[in-house]
Amino acid sequence: NWKRGPFEMIDELGAEWFASELKKLGRPVPKLVEMVGSGSFYKVENGEQSYFGTDGTYHAVVRADGVLLLKDIKLKSKPVFKTGSAALWDIGDGALCLEFTGKMNALDDQVFAAIDQALKITGPDKQFKALVVYNEGSAFSAGANLGLALFAANIALWPQIEELVAGGQRAYKSLKFAPFPVVSAPSGLALGGGCEILLHSDHIQADAETYCGLVEVGVGFIPGWGGCKEMLLRYQAAEAKASDKLTGGKQLWFSPKNTPMGPLRQAFETIGTAKVAKSAADAKDIGYLRDTDGITMNRNRLLFDAKKKALELVNGYQPPVQREDIRLAGPSGKYALEMAVADLRKTGKASPYDVIVCEALARVLSGGEKADWTTPLKEDDIIKLEREEFMKLARRPETLARIEHMLDTGKPLRN
Structure with missing residues (x-):
């Protein structure tokens, strides 16, 4: 048993009852079970757990170094x-x-x-x-x-x-x-x-x-508690790190970190496929x-x-600075993502409501209608978009159907 050891399970059954059942089945009763009698193998006194030893007395449970429960x-x-x-x-x-x-x-x-x-x-x-x-x-x-x-x-x-x-x-x-x-x-x-x-x-x-x-897309939503924003920032940071390694840190306008679609595509794929x-x-x-x-x-x-x-991390800890320089693709990036989803719909790999949910996701990840590569956004701008699109989806009957199906069956509904 992965959650309880044999003696913990015997304690749940009752050691005395366990011994009597073994006798009814004609099986020998282990000496340790006989010794514990009507007691238990584990007990707690004054906030300390102890176990019943082979010497017939209780000993404190001592955790190994590095174990904290x-x-x-x-x-x-x-x-x-x-x-x-x-x-x-x-x-x-x-x-x-x-x-x-x-x-x-x-x-x-x-x-x-x-x-x-x-x-x-x-x-x-x-x-x-x-x-x-x-x-x-x-x-x-x-x-x-x-x-x-x-x-x-x-x-x-x-x-x-x-x-x-x-x-x-x-x-x-x-x-x-x-x-x-x-x-x-x-x-x-x-x-x-x-x-x-x-x-x-x-x-x-x-x-x-x-x-x-x-x-979240499995129940008709998009991440609404900052997940879209944080995945974008993670992928942007990873791409910038890879770009700096490739270019030796030189500021080249055509370097990968100066193109918006890579992190956007990665975040869209990860979230849109509920990976x-x-x-x-x-x-x-x-x-x-x-x-x-x-x-x-x-x-x-x-x-x-x-x-x-x-x-x-405590000594010298400095909290992160809120980003106000997030550059996203805007409407052109949104259209590119929507075209990709439309192709998936044509091949039967996306359901009709998948398309609607992914369109909402595309708007958030691309930064909305006013975004473009020359206009930086704040973190709060992106979570505002998350909240807007989340509430639009919450009002749709298809989302309610997905939630209800998930609660009833534990599986996503492809409506």
Whole structure:
């Protein structure tokens, strides 16, 4: 069993009951099971976990060096702050941990409230000096709470939906430009909004078995919490780095970093096809993780590694500067992307509603009607476009059909 060892499972069944069932089956009862009797192999006293040894006494559970588990911290402490969907934990040495706690660790306004509280108590001369985003669920986060979105859309609560989108944008932007390091430590699924929070972190320390992706198009949306913007910036930075290596850093007007369509095409393909990384290493190849981000092979060491990195970043930490020089292709780039989608529609590789969703995505990634290569945009300009297109799609019945189908079947609807 990957989640529990044999003695933990016996404890759940009851050691005494387990022994009696073995006897009924005519099987020998292991001596250790006889020794524990009506007790348990593990117990917690005064916040410390102990195990039943072969000598018939209990011994403290000692973790190996480099192993730090949130479940151990929970045994001996209470959350610093808690909402219905998130909690903040003191993990020692001035590090604060943000844990998602909802079903599939879905994200909602309760998570944003916890982020807001983390911002109040973390930073220079405050209680904490760094933030780690981490949990021990099977999924880091499956993204936004779709059930809540469907309910709100069905009764036309458009202001509430727009506030959820705007609230997520504010929360993630606050994390990105916070005066303290933010390290995200995902494991398992990190989809949609769960992937977007990674993109806004100073550093990602990912478990090797991390499957992240911006999958919103599958439910009729585009990324609305800054995912479009961050993927554009990632691809632009990667292209500029490759260009500088090729040109020796010379400022050549015809160099790859001075052409807008490369990063735009990459972001459009990644988001438009809802590309999900098959591992943390694959996430680096796709661009969700940067070359500087880390990978932890043993999940039990993930929180330790993330905390260590967060604390290393504290001394001399300088938050990133908001970009006001983002150059995008504008309408001509949008038309080029739309032509590519139209060709996919003709060959049956894109459904009718795929075309509509991709047109919305193309408008955001190209910078809108007023953008062109000579007119720089701000980060806020792009997330404003995200919010506009997200709300247009939210009002369409095809999007509601996709959400409902996903909730009912767990699979995307190709309408």
